[in-house]
Amino acid sequence: MSNRMISSLKVHGYKLTPQRRAVLDIIASSRDHLTPSEIFARVREHRPAIGIVTIYRTLDVLTDLDLICRVHGEDGCHSYLMRRPSGHHHHIVCSNCGTVVDFMKCDIEALERKISRQTGFKIQSHLLEFEGLCHRCQVVAGAAAPRPA
């Protein structure tokens, strides 16, 4: 766990508990986004006594501190992953393996202005995510893709 994370916790008056370390380590070491229960399962391997309540509470804290961020799932579930870029960014999620990649420049200021003009809304924020096949899965799927029904 990086210094940045530790100091962010301390600066904001949170204690650095082994549970929080564990949750952060799991998220930091995964390239994919993880749901609370997935995180629970993985942390549990090293620390069987942990409760899933702690996972939820820790995720809340870490999200508040902007150390991790949420990915919205189509099914309404959330999952979390390490916040690597420091500023405004978005995710692209592989529909096959779940790998998440970030990108920074969303270039939708122009679109925002246009929509704002069209609708009269004063736009405050946007939710943007892409889904697709990552490079690896394109290759694999290309060989053995089941025909879409």
Next chain:
Amino acid sequence: MSNRMISSLKVHGYKLTPQRRAVLDIIASSRDHLTPSEIFARVREHRPAIGIVTIYRTLDVLTDLDLICRVHGEDGCHSYLMRRPSGHHHHIVCSNCGTVVDFMKCDIEALERKISRQTGFKIQSHLLEFEGLCHRCQVVAGAAAPRPA
């Protein structure tokens, strides 16, 4: 309820029940997006015997038929609203009153190509929603906005 909706149900082999009518009517008559429980509550006023299970099942059917569509909430909940434009479109949601307005041209093909080049992903779909203040709420909020903490 419009002919289009009725025939869409029939064409796809679904029966036109009073419950389905009621759900569609409620959604059609609301400018806002409604959650399943909100729909349940409203339908219930006219049809107290309906069960919330029927709401969920009806929403699934109507979503499949593209008669209604989902709005993703920050909290992971879904809500539904009448699908007015026929093609690809997105929503802008008022953060104050919940009014939803559609827009069609999302102009992110260029962004998609760029992201695709950067990340190696083959992009399949995107999730895009805006949040902001609608015209009415801008006026109201301008007069009586509570300072953000």
Next chain:
DNA sequence: ATATTTGCAAAAGGTTTGCAAGACG
């Protein structure tokens, strides 16, 4: 030492499923 944090148990939502009774076509 003390305020924070944890873990348990239980509650609270939201959503799904099994099944018998009922209704559309």
Next chain:
DNA sequence: CGTCTTGCAAACCTTTTGCAAATAT
């Protein structure tokens, strides 16, 4: 009529809350 649909109850899953015991600082 036969099949699809409904409504109930109960199961399921995720998330939240109350509280006493444990712990980081």
